[in-house]
Amino acid sequence: MASPFSGALQLTDLDDFIGPSQDCVKPMKVDKSTGSGMAKIHIEEDGSYFQVRQDGGTQKLEKAKISLGDCLACSGCVTSAETVLITQQSHEELRKILDANKTAAPSQQRLVVVSVSPQSRASLAARFQLTPTDTAKKLTAFFKKIGVHYVFDTAFSRNFSLLESQREFVQRFRGQASSTQTLPVLTSACPGWICYAEKTHGSFLVPHLSTARSPQQVMGSLVKDFFAQQQHLTPDRIYHVTVMPCYDKKLEASRPDFFSQEHQTRDVDCVVTTGEVFKLLEEEGVSLSELEPAPLDSLCNGASAQEPTSHRGGGSGGYLEHVFRHAARELFGIHVDEVTYRPLRNKDFQEVTLEKEGRILLHFAAAYGFRNIQNLVQKLKRGRCPYHYVEVMACPAGCLNGGGQLKGPSTTSKELLQHVQMLYDTVTVQVPEDAPGVQELYEHWLQGEGSERAGRLLHTSYRAVEMASSGLSIRW
Amino acid sequence: MKDSLVLLARVPAHPDSRCWFLAWNPAGTLLASCGGDRRVRIWGTEGESWICKSVLSEGHQRTVRKVAWSPCGNYLASASFDATTCIWKKNQDDFECVTTLEGHENEVKSVAWAPSGNLLATCSRDKSVWVWEVDEEDEYECVSVLNSHTQDVKHVVWHPSQELLASASYDDTVKLYREEEDDWVCYATLEGHESTVWSLAFDPSGQRLASCSDDRTVRIWRQYLPDNEQGVACSGSDPSWKCICTLSGFHSRTIYDVAWCQLTGALATACGDDAIRVFEEDPSSDPQQPTFSLTAHLPQAHSQDVNCVAWNPKEQGLLASCSDDGEVAFWKYQRPEGI
DSSP states (O other), X not given: OOOOSOHHHHHHHOOOOOOTTOOOOOOOOOOOOSSOSOOEEEEOTTSOEEEEOTTSOEEEOOOOOOOHHHHHHOSSOOOXXXXXXXXXXXXXXXXXXHHHHHHXXXXXXXXXXXXXXXXXXXXXXXXXXXXXXXXXXHHHHHXXXXXXXXXXXXXXXXXXXXXXXHHHHHHHHHGGGSTTSOSSEEOOOOHHHHXXXXXXXXXXXXXXXXXXXXXXXXXXXXXXXXIXXXXXXXXXXXXXXXXXXXXXXXXXXXXXXXXXXXXXXXXXXXXXXXXHHHHHHHHHTOOGGGSOOOOOOOSSXXXXXXXXXXXXXXXXXXXXXXXXXXXXXHHHOOOOSSOOOEEOSSTTEXXXXXXXXTEEEEEEEEEESHHHHHHHHHHHHTTOOOOSEEEEESSTXXXXXXTTSOOOSSSOHHHHHHHHHHHHHTXXXXXGGGSTTHHHIIIIISSSTTOHHHHHXXXXXXXXXXXXXXXXXXXX | OOTTEEEEEEEOOSTTSOEEEEEEOTTSSEEEEEETTSOEEEEEEETTEEEEEEEEOSSOSSOEEEEEEOTTSSEEEEEETTSOEEEEEEXXXXXXXXXXXXXXXXXXXXXXXXXXXXXEEEEETTSOEEEEEEOTTSOEEXXXXXXXXXXXXXXXXXXXXXXXXXXXXXXXXXXXXXXXXXXXXXXXXXXXXXXXXXXXXXXXXXXXXXEEETTSOEEEEEEEOTTOTTOOOOOTTSOEEEEEEEEOSSOXXXXXXXXXXXXXXXXXXXXXXXXXXXXXXXXXXXXXXXXXXXXXXXTTSSSSOEEEEEEOSSSTTEEEEEETTSOEEEEEEOOOTTO
């Protein structure tokens, strides 16, 4: 089966060869028992292991389990078989929770929240030949029909991601004189890119990564912290599902940084791809276009609107465009109306410059796809990177072309992508500073921009993953 | 048939190690060899003997699997199990490593220069084929990462005159690639071999491709352009490739390398049964269904697996071979009378 993950993730993680010197880094907590160290192991017919103690008594041994989170920490053994397991973390999980809710006692029921990404919505809109607004309303109707309580749009959480990215860049740019601030700043919203960066050039690249959370994970904070409070529920009583255009987002949701030790719950419990939503629709025998539209939900009163909104700057979030315009204004007092992109060696590598009187003030780039990520990283390693900020995405053409998006039955993939892009662009654009509800949330939920809460709930951190001594140590 | 291939010289090129591959420079005056001792050696003649003119060490941390000369003869690329590819610049008898191409996840299995000299291809056990572009300042940039194969990619080779790339893999297929807009795409997959395809060689015209495999056969494939006379179906504007000849029953073990002489059209094979064989096309055979005859068979050409055979590009009949026994041998091939 062809891997559904992005190219960047595939080349880093999928290696069928497990060298004899490679260790699985799963830290096994072993309870040391007193007594002599000798034990006999007996295997039952059903495959379960029993330890036979010296006194003849037996004790069933626990099976070692490897979770997605463990796999993220290890650099070696995620084989093709495991990826099949990862892709099973899907709509079946959601079903289980919804089914459990039907029979559970009220105090055991979970509040199910689904956050839909604008890219997934555009893909569904193209498939069912609907406008993005209708798609949003009909999707809301569908999810509520199967037992979901609230349906949100991650374009709302994206506002925070963009605002934090803007602020962060200006800070890092101003702090260039002090050696702690490293330029270029590289975006971190794409988990395919992050997995590659952490594992292959970790110690070198991690300091460059933006710490702003991705829209998915900001939504995680919004739903499990703000919304939970509003609903008078503890975070573990909410089951948060996101609908995303790719599989890599499933790995992002599994990161230990997005797991609350205090409440023993993840910010995002389950990620389903656009394709998996399509399967759900098919399984329910529902045609999206035939559903009666339902009113859109909003996270807070300030944010209620009956039409979805979006951001400028392309289908991958618009980071370059927003940070560029904000930096031009904040750092140089220049107002930029239209951002002009100049394609370089291929259409997935573009640059943008801010010039004044012949001097280059800002030099930004967007690098999509593995080959361009390669070239960017090599340039960085050789100290030949001229950029201040780079928007990095693992998929060629960006998120609208993610591995979890719907494939066209009749059109070519190029035509389909263009159609999806066109639909995505029809959604009304809004500047994050002006988005309703955002400023209020900064004030009341986060207690101010740049506050400790904002830092904790809207930012994250990355770390280099050391490669376990690989098969390369074998003397071929 | 034994006399058609005569030993000229034998050198212990990579002592206590394997010699993996050989490459003649375009002028035919130097032979580069590489091996398990992590070194590349450059051989040239001094009178009647072959002597080692340079040793390129300090380039790689693991076995060097393949070497390839640039079309201009001034650069040598070396592909290594240490996951890197070194580019060496020749300065008379000295070679300096001017750049190291990184990016492959694990062992690089092959490297090849395009006829233009501007492009380079590498392939690896990580299942991918990379195309690199070199600019005037000797800077290399990755132009494409192709993930078409489902297993270890063993060999890459460029068409002799067009910017067309072929790759051979452990997944039993051969794939062909060309540039489309701003990226490279796989436009054909040649299926037929029943096991790993180890090596490839284009014929002098570039119309035919020879592949050799662990299935102990050599297959010859022909390119058919759209609207061809023979009526072979093509999809859209892409050429179609058909297997027009299979050489089976000649080799008793895996065939590791095949070399197509650009001067005479003779086909040489390197086999796991320690033998070297040469085949020639029967002049009266139908070009669409050619037949090849075995014109030379030298058992025990080496004391172990023969890994590579390479025809000298300028001197007719001069063939070099290397083996797991660490030796390089030079042979004179003469087409036998009456064939």
